[in-house]
Structure formats: structure tokens, C-alpha cells
Amino acid sequence: MRYMMLIYNQETESASPEEMQKTTAEHWALVEEATRLGIFRGAEPLEPTATTTTVRIEDGKAMLTDGPFAETKEQLAGYYILDCKGLDEALAWAIRIPAGRGATTGCVEVRPIREVRKPPRDWNDPESSQA
Numbered sequence: 001m002r003y004m005m006l007i008y009n010q011e012t013e014s015a016s017p018e019e020m021q022k023t024t025a026e027h028w029a030l031v032e033e034a035t036r037l038g039i040f041r042g043a044e045p046l047e048p049t050a051t052t053t054t055v056r057i058e059d060g061k062a063m064l065t066d067g068p069f070a071e072t073k074e075q076l077a078g079y080y081i082l083d084c085k086g087l088d089e090a091l092a093w094a095i096r097i098p099a100g101r102g103a104t105t106g107c108v109e110v111r112p113i114r115e116v117r118k119p120p121r122d123w124n125d126p127e128s129s130q131a
Contacts, residue, residue, distance in 0.1 A: 002041060002083050002113040003090035005097055009106030011048050021100045034082055047080035059128055072104040073108055081113070 014024070027043070034040035049068045068075065077104045080097060084090040090110050099106035 001095075001113065002081055002115075003087075003088065004111050004113055005080040005082065005090070005094045006076060006107065006109040007078045007080075007097060007099055009077045009099060011075050011077075013105055015044065024079065026096075026098045029095075030080075032092070034080075039083045041081040042084055043078070043080040045077060049075045077106070087112075 031040060031043055052066070052068050054065045054068065058064070080093070082090065082093055084093065087110070090112075094108040094110045097108050099108050
């Protein structure tokens, strides 16, 4: 089963260049090991929340606002997607993810990814084969 590990940290915290270099090296080591084991499916950092636009639909109209949808102490900073045998394996990997700048703050949320089947080619024909 694929699991997404959502990394949260405090954007306002600053880390020394040495701490950032160490954290980056830890991330690369994790990616390399997960790739070697054949369970790596993706991982990327996100730009700061100042670059975020939130989209809501109200009365059929798109409402755009700058920033994240909620004020929180920690912000979504990036993610990993790993194909693990179960929750225990996913948690073991999540524990190893440097959760914050300098790996001193933040947390990792672990969530299973729901498998989605393709819809029938013809939505109106229940006999249509699955793609």
C-alpha cells in the first residue's frame, strides 16, 4: 500500500547553513535507500505558504485567497510517497524523515493513499469495461 508522509514545520524558524546542509543530506539518504529498496514513489519540498493560493467555491463562484486555508503553528513543507507493506513499515520510515529545519521541530503525518480505479469509459453504460 502506498503511504503519503506529509512533513510539517515552522516556516518562521531559521536554521544555520550547516543545519540545512545536514537536513538535506538526511533527506537524500532516505530517498536513496527507499529507491534502492524499490518502495520510493515520490518526494518533494513545497514553496513557502506565502506563495499559496486557496480556492473555494461559494455559490458556484470561485473565491481565491492568498495563503493557506488556516492559520497554524506548523505549515505543510513537503511530502514523501512510499509503497510500504503496512502501517508499521510506513511509521518506521516516517520516524526517519527530518521533520523540520535542522530536524528539531515539526512533525510527519502518515496517511494511506486510497487506490482509485478508472471510471468506465462510458459513465452512462454500467456494462462498460473498466480501463
